[in-house]
Amino acid sequence: MAEKQEKKVTPRSQDFAGWYNDVILRAELADYSPVRGCIVFRPDGFAIWEALRDELDRRIKRTGARNAYFPLFIPQSFIAKEAEHVEGFSPELAVVTHGGGKELEEPLIVRPTSETIINHMFAQWIHSHRDLPLMVNQWCNVVRWEMRTRMFLRTTEFLWQEGHTAHATQAEAEAETLLMLDVYRNFGEEILAIPLLWGRKSAAERFAGAVETYTVEGLMGDGRALQCGTSHFLGQNFARAFNIRYLDDNNELQFAWQTSWGVSTRLLGALVMVHGDDQGLRLPPRVAPIQAVIVPIWRKAEERDQVLGAARSCLAPLERAGIRAYLDAREGLTPGFKFNDWEMRGVPVRIEIGPRDVAAGSVIMARRDIASKEAKVTASIGDLPAATNRLLDEIQTNLLTQARAAMAAQTRSFDDYEALRRQMEGEGGGGLAEIHWCEDPVCETRIREETRATCRAIPLNQQGTRGPCIVCGREGGRAFFAKAY
């Protein structure tokens, strides 16, 4: 019994943070590194990132942005050029003071984000309204010296995508900001199967240097919110700081209007926390490195050859049908062990094939999104690729449906401050609280200090939804508060 326990991960309901770490380590998504706060992305974890990245990259390019790459090192003086930006990022900068054995004349900072160096270049590339809009994106690593780190959610170094655009008009830049928010939301729901709340950030939660920050927020399995992507309307703040000016069609100099937007490897943490269960990971098929695994079952040597032969003849048609399939032909491991192993790794579909199935020309299919023993079905070998594709589609849809239901179940409206406070009491999250808020930072601070919930998003669609602020009673719009990661 005691040995049995070691094979399982910490139950999710018992200790969410312990469960989260166990799943990531056991599913081999990531490992700790010798450098504090930094993690290693193992092949299975990185493959998810690649799948996610490739799909998002296509969607970003479809909006007209093009990929580029800017340097890792930024002159220290650049950060200081935008007042709020420097204030926001100074505490968490990694600074390089020496190079080639000599102290540098001007220290270099390791980019925490690339606004400054990209805008420095934009200033040199933009002269005329004909140069606009200018839209670039880069996939890169950034470093922020965080005080407290958690795998994927907050690490000293992380990978992300950051888009930076410059436009001739405010309206155009604002439209771009909202367009990218929409890209993120659709991407999250269609590819990651994560339902997202979207809206505006409060002033306190705004990006350092932005006029307005928009966000997509996910709700994790423990009732805490996670910021899954942001899109910033920068106004002309950076244009003024970096002197990004263009001649308009009246031959007058104008500052450009700008945006920036990004998502990070934090999304891997969201995948774990939204879909995972006590059996381990549950991956949406669209990002699963292996979508279908074939587990052969045999007793005797002659069965082994026969079963493996049949299994191999199943594999090729699956691959031809565009399915990322894998045959687990490892010897010396029982089928039961393999079932649990692949469930831990979150593979959406498992195909079991043994002597009985070979004789019948069929296989057993098990799906990871539903308690598997009950959900096993038989499929004929000839129909396997089509049946697998159908099942993968179903799983993708079902994971989103399940996550939506979980989010809805943890979303409540409050008009009584005491009730809100009770809801947020205790460890773990308290779900999403929809309240009326006057947008006065004083009320926001009080909520944060007394309930530990923060403003996650202010919905963009506000018509006919005004009411008395839950704290002060003055009239305000709707806002979502939650305890967040």
Place this chain on the structure above:
RNA sequence: CGGGGCGUGGCGCAGCCUGGUAGCGCACACGCUUGGGGUGCGUGUGGUCGCCGGUUCAAAUCCGGCCGCCCCGACCA
């Protein structure tokens, strides 16, 4: 940076109080066995006991200092 905990094979721990041969489970290697939900048995590999210094005939154990990690708070995608 404040509060708490912990450093002993790859991982999880016991041993420390009361100094004297470094031990257990898992993992790993090999063999047999088993195989439709985490097989069982046997053999074996692997440790400067976080670091530095002190006490002692003798230190994982006692004393002093340092370092690192984890959890809880203040900052954050």
